Structure formats: C-alpha cells, structure tokens
Amino acid sequence: MGAFQVIDVPESIDFDSSEPIRIPDILPAVALRDMVLLPFTIVPLAVGRASSLEAINKALAGNRQVLLLAQRDGSLENPGQDDLYDVGCVGQIMRMVKLPDGDLRVLVQGLARAHVDYITHTEPHLEVRISALAEPSLDPVPDHLEVLSRSIREGMEKAVTLGRQISPEVMLVAASLNDPLRLADLVTANLGLKLEDAQSVLEALEGEPRLELVHRLVERENALLEMQHEISSKVRGDMDRNQKEFFLRQQLRTIQKELGEIDDLDQEIDNLRKRADEAGLDEVAREEVDKQLRRLTTMHPDSAESSVIRTWLDWMVGLPWSKISSDDLDLEKARQVLDQDHFGLEKIKERIIEILAVKRLKPDGHSPILCFVGPPGVGKTSLGRSIARALGRQFARNSLGGIRDEAEIRGHRRTYVGALPGRIIQALSQAGTSNPVFMLDEVDKLGADGRGDPSSALLEVLDPEQNHAFRDHYLGIDVDLSRVLFIATANVEDTIQPAFLDRMEVIRLSGYTEEEKLAIAQRHLVPQSLDDSGLSPDQLTFTDASLRLLVAGYTREAGVRNLQRQIGAVCRKMAVKVASGESRRRRISPALVERLLGPRIFLAESRLSEPRVGVSTGLAYTAAGGDVLLVEALALSGKGQLKLTGSLGEVMQESAAAALSRARAHAEALNIDPAWFMTHDIHLHVPEGGVPKDGPSAGITLLTAILSVASGRAVRHDLAMTGEITLRGEVLPIGGVKEKVLAALRSGITEILLPRHNERDLADLPLSARRKAHIHFVATADDVLEAALLP
Numbered sequence: 001m002g003a004f005q006v007i008d009v010p011e012s013i014d015f016d017s018s019e020p021i022r023i024p025d026i027l028p029a030v031a032l033r034d035m036v037l038l039p040f041t042i043v044p045l046a047v048g049r050a051s052s053l054e055a056i057n058k059a060l061a062g063n064r065q066v067l068l069l070a071q072r073d074g075s076l077e078n079p080g081q082d083d084l085y086d087v088g089c090v091g092q093i094m095r096m097v098k099l100p101d102g103d104l105r106v107l108v109q110g111l112a113r114a115h116v117d118y119i120t121h122t123e124p125h126l127e128v129r130i131s132a133l134a135e136p137s138l139d140p141v142p143d144h145l146e147v148l149s150r151s152i153r154e155g156m157e158k159a160v161t162l163g164r165q166i167s168p169e170v171m172l173v174a175a176s177l178n179d180p181l182r183l184a185d186l187v188t189a190n191l192g193l194k195l196e197d198a199q200s201v202l203e204a205l206e207g208e209p210r211l212e213l214v215h216r217l218v219e220r221e222n223a224l225l226e227m228q229h230e231i232s233s234k235v236r237g238d239m240d241r242n243q244k245e246f247f248l249r250q251q252l253r254t255i256q257k258e259l260g261e262i263d264d265l266d267q268e269i270d271n272l273r274k275r276a277d278e279a280g281l282d283e284v285a286r287e288e289v290d291k292q293l294r295r296l297t298t299m300h301p302d303s304a305e306s307s308v309i310r311t312w313l314d315w316m317v318g319l320p321w322s323k324i325s326s327d328d329l330d331l332e333k334a335r336q337v338l339d340q341d342h343f344g345l346e347k348i349k350e351r352i353i354e355i356l357a358v359k360r361l362k363p364d365g366h367s368p369i370l371c372f373v374g375p376p377g378v379g380k381t382s383l384g385r386s387i388a389r390a391l392g393r394q395f396a397r398n399s400l401g402g403i404r405d406e407a408e409i410r411g412h413r414r415t416y417v418g419a420l421p422g423r424i425i426q427a428l429s430q431a432g433t434s435n436p437v438f439m440l441d442e443v444d445k446l447g448a449d450g451r452g453d454p455s456s457a458l459l460e461v462l463d464p465e466q467n468h469a470f471r472d473h474y475l476g477i478d479v480d481l482s483r484v485l486f487i488a489t490a491n492v493e494d495t496i497q498p499a500f501l502d503r504m505e506v507i508r509l510s511g512y513t514e515e516e517k518l519a520i521a522q523r524h525l526v527p528q529s530l531d532d533s534g535l536s537p538d539q540l541t542f543t544d545a546s547l548r549l550l551v552a553g554y555t556r557e558a559g560v561r562n563l564q565r566q567i568g569a570v571c572r573k574m575a576v577k578v579a580s581g582e583s584r585r586r587r588i589s590p591a592l593v594e595r596l597l598g599p600r601i602f603l604a605e606s607r608l609s610e611p612r613v614g615v616s617t618g619l620a621y622t623a624a625g626g627d628v629l630l631v632e633a634l635a636l637s638g639k640g641q642l643k644l645t646g647s648l649g650e651v652m653q654e655s656a657a658a659a660l661s662r663a664r665a666h667a668e669a670l671n672i673d674p675a676w677f678m679t680h681d682i683h684l685h686v687p688e689g690g691v692p693k694d695g696p697s698a699g700i701t702l703l704t705a706i707l708s709v710a711s712g713r714a715v716r717h718d719l720a721m722t723g724e725i726t727l728r729g730e731v732l733p734i735g736g737v738k739e740k741v742l743a744a745l746r747s748g749i750t751e752i753l754l755p756r757h758n759e760r761d762l763a764d765l766p767l768s769a770r771r772k773a774h775i776h777f778v779a780t781a782d783d784v785l786e787a788a789l790l791p
Contacts (some may be wrong), residue, residue, distance in 0.1 A: 021111055022063075023090050028055035029067040029116075029126040033074040036198035037089040038185040039110040039135070047104040049077070054125035056093065056104055064093040067114060067128060070199055081119050087203045090114050090132070110185075113202060136207040138180060148211045149180035155218035156187050162225035166190050181207055184214040191221050252297075269296055272313050280322025285477045289316050308414060315421055316475065318429050324483065325433045328392035329360040341386040342379055343520045344766070348372075348507055352387055366464040371443070371488040371501070374509030375622075375739070377559020380489040381439060383509075387487065388437035396427040400454065401442035409457035411474035421474040424461055424481070435483035443500070444490035455497040462486055462503040510738040511558025511626060514746070515768050517551045518544065525564045533571035540574050542567070542588045549590045553600030556746060558626065558739065570596055608717035611790055614709035618701030619722040619744055619752075620693065621736030626743030628720060630687055631698070633705035638681030646686030649694025655724065656684055659702035662725055662781060663710065670711045670785070682706060697734035699725030700753065700784045713789045720744040721753035721788065729781040733757035738764045741773055750774050753787055 030045075030052045037043055045068075047056055059066040069088035071079050091108035098104055113133040120127045138145060156174060160166050170190050177183045188201045197217050204210035276289050292309050299306040328334075334356050338349045351370075358365060372380040381397065388395035400423075403409075411422035420426070427438060446454050460466045461481060469478040488504055490496060512520065526542050550570075555562040573596045574586055586592075594600065608615065614633040619626060642660050644653055664677050684702060686693055700723040708715045722740050724732040733755045742765075744752050756777040762770060778784050 023065065023112060023114070023130075023132045024063065025131075026120060026127060026129050027065055027067045027090065027114075028058040029069055029088070029119075029128045030055050031079050031084055031126065032068055032070050034071075034195055036070045036189075036195060036202055037068045037091055037108065037110045038189045038198070038202060039089060039112055040182045040185055041189040042094065042107060042109045043189070045106050045108055047106060051078070051122075051125045053102070053104060055127075056096070056106060058125060058127075059093055060096065065111070066091055066093065066108070067116070067130060068108065068110075069116070070195060074195075080122075081116075084116075085199055085203075086116050087133070087199075088114055088116065089202065090130070113205070133205055135181060136205070138207050141180060145180055145208060145211055148215050149183055152180075152183060152187055152211070152215055152218055155215070155222055156191070158222050159191060159218070159225060162222065162229055164191065164221075164225060180211055184211055187218060188214055191218065193217055193221065268310065269293060272310075272317055275317035276313075279317050279319070281316070282321065285316065285321065288477055289313065312414060312474070315425075315429070316477070319425070319479070320428065320432055320434045323433050324435050325393050327359060327363075327435075328390070329356055331356055331360070334390035337390040338386050341382060341389075343523060344512065344516050345379070345383075345509065347764075348383065348509065351507060352383075352390075356391070366482070367485045369462045369464075369486045369488070369504045371490060371496075371504035371506045372509055373490045373493055373506055375491060375511060375558035377557060377561030378509045378511060379559070380509060381441060384437060384439040384487045384489075387485070391437065391485070393485070394431040394433050394436040395439070396431040396436045397439040397441060398423045398427050399441040401445035402447060403454045404447035406454055406457045407473065409454050409461070411472040413473045414476075419474055421472050424470070425472045425475065425479065428479070428481075428484070434480065435485070437485045437487065440486060440488040442490065443488045444492055444495045446497075453497075455500045458500060459503060462488075462500070510764070511742045512560065513742060513766050513769050514548070514551055516766065517560055517563060518547055520560050521547045521551070521563060521567060525560060525567050529564065529568045529571045532568065533575040535571060535575055535578065538585060539578060540571065540586050540588065542570075543590075545590050546588045546593050549593050549600070552746075553602055554593075554597060556602050558742070566597065611714035611717045613712060613714045614705055616701050616704040616708065616715045616788065617717070617720040617749065618698050619720050619740035620695060620697070621739050626736065626739035626741070628743055628747045628749070629693070629698075629701075631701045631705045632685045632687070633702075633709040634683045634685070635680045635709045636683060637679065640678045641681045643681060643683040644685075645683070646688070647692045648686060649692060651696050652694050652698055655696060655699045656702050658727055659699055659706055659725055661727055662703055662729055663706040665727075666707065666729070666781060666785075667710065669782070670707060670713075670789075672707075672710050676710060680710075682709070696724045696732075697722045697736075699723060700731060700778070700781070703781060704784060704788045707785060708789060711789070713791070715788055716751070716790060718749060719751040719753065719788055720747075720749045721784065723753065723755040723778065723784070725781060725784075731755045731778050731780060731784065737761035741765060741769060741775070745769060745772055752776070753778050753784060755779070 030047070031049075032045075035043070047053055055066060067088050068091050069084045072083055072085065073079070076083055090111045090113075092111055093106055094109050095107040096104060097106075112135070114130040115133055117129045117131055120129055141149070153174060156166070157171070160171065170186070174183060174186055177186065184201065188198055193201075201210060201214055201217070204213050273293060276286065276293075281289060292313055296306060296309050296313070299309070331353055334353060335349070338352065342349070355368060355370075359367065372383060374380055384397070385395050407422065409422045409424060411425060412419035421429075424438075428434065428436070431438075440458070443455075443458075446458075460470055464482065467481040467484075470481045471478050493501060493506065521542075522544075526547075527537070530537060530540060547567075550566050551563060554566045557563070570588060570593060574588075577586070608617065608630075614635075616631050616633075618629045618631055620629050621627075642656065644656055648656070660677075660682065664674065667674050667677065684705065700721050703725050704715055704721065707713075722734055724734060726732060737754065737758050738761070741752060741754075744750070750773055752773055752775050754775055754777055756779040759777055762775070765773075776787055778787065
C-alpha cells in the first residue's frame with residue numbers, strides 16, 4: 001500500500017477579524033450528498049467523484065476556496081443544475097489527505113453563504129458564478145432575540161441529556177458564543193437535522209426568521225428525542241418483565257423436574273421453539289405459536305389438551321413459511337424439458353413458455369390458474385411434473401375425485417378428535433417450499449353434500465385476490481398461497497362448478513393421432529416398459545409395424561395409457577423367456593405380438609361393411625375422448641310414436657324429437673307420403689345400452705337414420721357425421737371437433753360431415769389428420785341428406 005499524502009494549509013479563519021473575507025465571483029463547486037455545510041463550522045469530507053476531485057485540486061491550486069452545494073437527491077452520481085440547491089456555503093480547505101486509491105479526505109471550514117447565479121462549465125469539474133450573501137447584523141441584540149438565543153442554547157443542552165451525541169468541545173464553543181446567528185448555525189450543524197431542514201436554515205438570510213426557524217427545529221427534535229426515550233424506557237421495562245417471567249418459569253420447571261413430570265416435555269418444547277425460530281414465521285403466526293408454547297409449559301404432559309397443542313405446534317413449525325425455491329426461468333431449457341417429456345402438444349407448450357416469460361419479466365406478478373381438460377392418458381399430470389422440473393420447483397399433487405367434505409380442503413377445527421389440516425396445507429408441508437407447482441387432479445369429480453361444497457372452498461384457494469391469506473380451520477392462521485402455481489386437471493368441463501371454472505384458464509388436451517402415438521411409444525413408452533421389465537434395448541426391440549398393430553388392433557383410446565399396458569404386457573412375456581435362460585436378441589414383429597397377446601381386440605376398420613337402410617354413423621365427444629356411435633332406426637306399424645333406447649340422456653332425447661319433427665316436414669322432398677309417419681312407429685336405438693349417452697350433437701345423425709328408414713334409401717357406410725339440427729333445418733355448430741375427427745380416423749372412416757360454422761376448428765387438427773380426412777361442411781338438412789343418403 002502506498003503512503004498517505006498530507007497537505008497542510010493555514011489555520012482556521014478568524015471570523016472576528018475586522019478584515020473582510022475575500023470571496024471570488026467564480027469558484028469550483030462540489031456537490032454534497034445528504035449534508036449541508038454552514039458558515040462558522042468545520043466538517044470532514046470524503047471526496048471520491050472525479051469531478052469533485054478536480055474541483056478540490058483546482059481550489060488547492062488557488063485560494064483554497066470551494067463552493068459546497070447540497071444535492072436534492074443523494075443517489076445521483078452526476079447531478080445537474082436542477083439537482084442542486086441554489087444556495088450553498090463557500091468553504092476554506094484547511095487540511096487534505098490523499099489516500100492510496102486516489103480518494104481525498106478534506107477538512108473544510110464554512111465561510112459564508114452564497115447564491116449560484118449560473119454554472120460556467122461542468123467539465124472537467126463544476127464551476128459556478130456566485131453572489132456572496134452578507135450576514136445580517138444584530139448589534140445590539142434585541143431582548144426578544146436574546147430570549148430566542150438562550151432557548152436555542154438550552155434546547156441544545158437538553159438534546160444532549162436526551163441522548164443526542166454532541167462533542168464537549170462543541171458544547172463549550174456554543175456556551176461561549178455571543179452572536180445568536182453563529183449559535184443558530186452551530187446548533188443546526190450538530191443536531192443531525194434532515195437535509196431539507198438544514199438547507200432551509202442555510203437559505204434563511206434574515207436574522208430574526210432564522211432564529212425562529214432554528215428554535216422550532218430544536219423544539220421538534222427534542223420532542224422526538226423525548227418520544228424515543230419513552231419508547232426505550234418502555235422496551236427496557238418489558239425486557240425486565242420478561243426476565244422476571246423467565247426466572248419464575250425456570251423455578252416452576254425446576255419444581256416439575258423434581259416431581260419427574262416434564263423431562264421429555266421440556267425437551268420437546270425447546271425443540272419446538274428452536275424449529276419455530278428456524279421456520280421464519282410471520283409476526284401473527286409467531287405470536288400465536290409463542291402463546292401456545294407458554295400454555296404448554298404449564299400443562300401436564302399427559303393431558304388431552306397438551307396432546308392437541310403439541311400436534312398443532314408440530315404442524316405450524318413444519319410448514320415452509322419462508323422457504324422459497326428460486327425459479328429457473330431459462331426459456332430454452334424449459335422448451336427442452338417439455339420436448340423431452342412430451343411429444344406434440346405444441347400449443348400447450350407455447351402457453352407454458354408464455355407463463356415463464358411473463359414470470360421472468362415480472363417476478364412478483366400473479367401466476368395464472370391453469371386447468372388441463374382432456375381424456376385420460378393424454379399427459380395432463382405429467383405436464384404438471386414437467387412444468388415443475390422446468391421451473392426448478394417442487395411438485396405437489398392431490399387427487400380431489402370423490403371428495404364431498406369441505407373440511408378436506410379447509411381442514412377440521414381443533415375441537416374434533418383426530419383433527420388435521422386440509423389437503424392444501426398437508427401438500428404444502430410435504431412439498432417443503434412455499435412456492436411449489438401444485439396439481440389439483442380430477443376437479444370435475446368433486447362432490448357436495450350436507451358437509452359442505454369443496455368446490456366453493458377451492459374458490460378462495462384459486463383466487464389471486466384472496467389466496468394470499470388462505471385460512472385453514474385447523475391452523476386458524478392465514479397462510480400465503482399466492483406464490484404457489486396451481487394447475488387443475490379434468491376430463492370434462494360440464495361437471496365443474498361455473499364459479500370455480502371461471503377462476504381457471506382452460507387448456508384442452510385432445511387425443512393423439514396414430515402417428516403421434518407411434519412416436520410417443522418409440523420415445524417414451526417402449527424405453528419405460530423395458531426398464532420396468534428389467535430388459536435392455538439390446539435384448540428386445542419393437543418394429544414400427546408391431547407398434548402400429550398395438551395402436552390400431554389392441555387399443556382404441558384418445559390417450560396412450562392402454563397402449564403402455566399392452567407394450568408392458570409384451571415386455572413381461574419376453575422377460576419370462578429371458579429369465580428362463582434365453583439369451584438371443586428378440587425383435588418384436590406383428591406376428592409375434594398376436595402370438596403373445598392373442599387375436600387383435602379391434603379390427604383395422606370398425607365401420608360398417610356395407611350401406612344399410614336405417615343405420616347412420618355418428619361422432620361423440622366423451623370423457624375418454626372422441627368415439628364413433630351407430631344410430632339404428634326401425635319402422636313398425638303403429639300410430640306415429642317414437643321409442644328411444646340405448647341409455648339416451650335428456651338432451652339426446654330432445655334432439656331425437658326435433659329430428660322426427662324435421663323429418664316429417666321434409667318428407668315430401670324425399671317423395672315420402674306424409675301419412676306414412678301416422679301409420680308407423682319409429683324405434684331409435686344406439687347400441688351399447690349399458691353406457692349412458694347424452695349431448696346436443698347427434699341431431700343430423702338421428703335425422704339421417706329416420707329419413708333413411710322412411711324413404712328406404714341406404715346410408716353411406718363410409719361416412720360419419722356430427723351436428724345439431726333445428727326445426728328450421730339448419731345445422732348448428734358443435735364442440736370437440738378435433739376429438740371426433742380423430743375418433744373417425746381411428747375407426748377407418750375418412751369421409752366426415754361437419755357443420756359449416758366449425759370450419760375454423762380445423763386449425764386445431766394435426767397436419768397428418770387434415771391430410772387424411774375428407775371433411776364436408778354442411779349448413780342445412782338438405783346438405784346432410786344429399787351427402788349421406790344413397791340414391
């Protein structure tokens with residue numbers, strides 16, 4: 001380290017000298033942070049800014065005078081003219097120490113007030129033209145100003161007695177000063193006033209207003225010091241009481257130990273108190289924990305209430321009150337994680353990336369509440385795990401299917417035997433952090449009975465305006481859930497309470513195409529099944545043809561869950577051979593699949609083999625994805641009645657009635673005798689009667705079947721349709737287009753009728769499905785019949 005360089009300058013200025021102090025019109029200026037220099041005072045300054053160093057050097061090269069101006073905002077590194085006060089103090093540099101790092105320590109004595117007329121230049125240092133402000137004369141001093149002067153001096157002495165740190169030398173100087181204005185400046189410089197108050201004293205040019213201002217500031221400062229003294233005394237009194245209470249409790253513990261009552265309980269209380277210190281509880285929660293700990297120290301360890309309090313305390317100190325995992329907001333890494341874990345689902349992945357991007361730009365913003373809706377096996381739960389892995393957060397999951405008791409969400413009150421917190425708090429405790437990714441599975445299967453409505457209880461959990469203070473009945477303390485990223489899953493939206501659904505952003509996951517299932521099987525299902533069976537890729541491989549057979553011949557689903565089971569079954573059967581001593585590598589072919597699993601469950605094409613009268617093919621959207629349904633119509637002699645079978649729901653029954661009315665109105669266009677409907681009963685049946693069926697999209701399918709049997713014209717067997725019909729013959733749009741089209745393709749049907757208003761929904765179809773399907777858009781019943789009925 002280099003040596004210090006010390007420069008001495010003449011002694012302090014004698015202000016009592018008759019010779020006036022000469023101050024130039026142009027001076028270098030230095031901006032001060034958070035302090036004001038007053039005349040007749042000496043202060044040390046630390047100088048580090050380049051412009052300030054240049055100004056000090058310029059002053060040292062001349063008459064050693066510099067203008068010191070206070071900054072309005074101390075955080076500014078390079079203040080401009082508007083950032084500095086107009087009135088400052090001319091100072092004389094008395095001593096300067098140059099440090100090895102280039103910074104300066106200077107001792108400056110205030111000379112006189114000065115007003116900045118304008119800035120002459122700012123580089124390499126600040127230089128200003130000033131007008132020196134003359135000090136007013138108070139000789140002789142009027143009596144009322146003498147009284148003010150004495151009050152100021154007494155106020156300064158009182159401040160010292162109240163704890164204000166002022167050096168004895170300053171107090172001696174103040175006691176010997178006869179000039180009230182110098183006393184006012186000295187007191188202002190040593191009372192530690194706010195920058196604005198000290199600057200107001202510097203700018204007070206008239207004598208009497210300056211004394212009155214300083215007197216008010218001294219009185220206010222003493223009032224604050226008295227208040228601070230009272231608070232300190234009260235705190236010391238509370239500490240004394242706490243010490244006394246601690247002493248008495250120690251005596252009580254000693255007595256209880258002698259009786260052999262609290263050895264174990266004492267250790268448990270100490271452990272709970274230590275865990276509470278480490279948990280980082282908020283003020284309200286810590287206050288309640290301390291209260292219960294004090295109660296516990298006075299209880300017998302075998303009492304029932306003691307057991308209840310100990311369990312409650314264990315839950316409280318076990319929650320992650322202040323433990324937060326840091327988010328990994330690397331968007332590229334998140335894309336890689338999502339692509340590794342899931343094939344396809346591009347729109348959903350993009351939405352997740354959007355959430356991460358917003359979180360990166362606004363970390364304290366509210367996270368959206370996502371709800372993944374789709375059939376089983378499409379990857380809803382695994383998407384939640386991938387989001388947690390991409391974010392670097394813990395993952396918590398809770399299945400809500402079948403829950404009917406509100407206490408499962410909010411917790412049981414402590415008055416009940418065996419009471420516990422609700423599932424939200426339990427999962428938060430298991431996650432170990434206060435910001436996990438929390439998956440609420442099967443929210444569409446929540447129930448409600450006399451014990452409450454869990455869906456209503458979840459409204460508080462999923463509302464960003466309320467969940468910062470979620471109150472569990474068992475804890476009785478507000479818990480902040482605002483940092484949790486909630487993700488719900490459901491198979492259908494229809495059974496979710498509307499207010500509950502309104503809290504969430506619904507993202508639909510449709511079924512996979514055959515090509516997507518093949519890719520998923522190659523990338524994920526086969527490696528996982530091999531690992532589960534203890535096999536390696538060197539021992540067993542699947543051909544593309546065998547996987548296609550498993551997809552088309554042994555499964556028919558929107559997701560891949562059953563496909564995984566069938567692949568697992570093949571691997572297990574081959575594991576038996578390997579475990580029996582077979583060592584050669586096996587290649588799974590379609591013929592080997594059929595030998596291992598038996599005949600295929602589904603034919604390659606499940607459509608009708610030929611056109612038939614009174615049988616039409618419809619498309620449905622169920623909780624398991626899209627499905628193909630046959631609608632059969634049979635005419636019987638009768639009186640025009642309609643008979644419905646096949647477990648049809650109320651909406652589908654109304655669609656059948658509307659279709660029959662429209663068929664009767666359309667009879668003449670198809671050369672059907674209108675009287676035919678008065679002499680025949682029509683029986684409509686949808687096979688698989690054990691499966692309930694409902695929905696508004698079967699209208700055109702029912703109409704086609706009725707008019708087919710009435711006209712004797714067969715319906716195309718290679719055509720599937722979906723759409724609702726009105727009494728006017730218009731075809732209304734429907735939902736679940738992607739799922740229905742994929743179901744038709746899985747069944748080998750490529751000709752599909754859709755309502756014209758659903759043409760916009762084709763954008764959601766995979767490119768492979770759009771190329772394979774031949775979709776015809778219809779707007780009226782005439783369009784449907786023209787396309788569906790054979791001549």
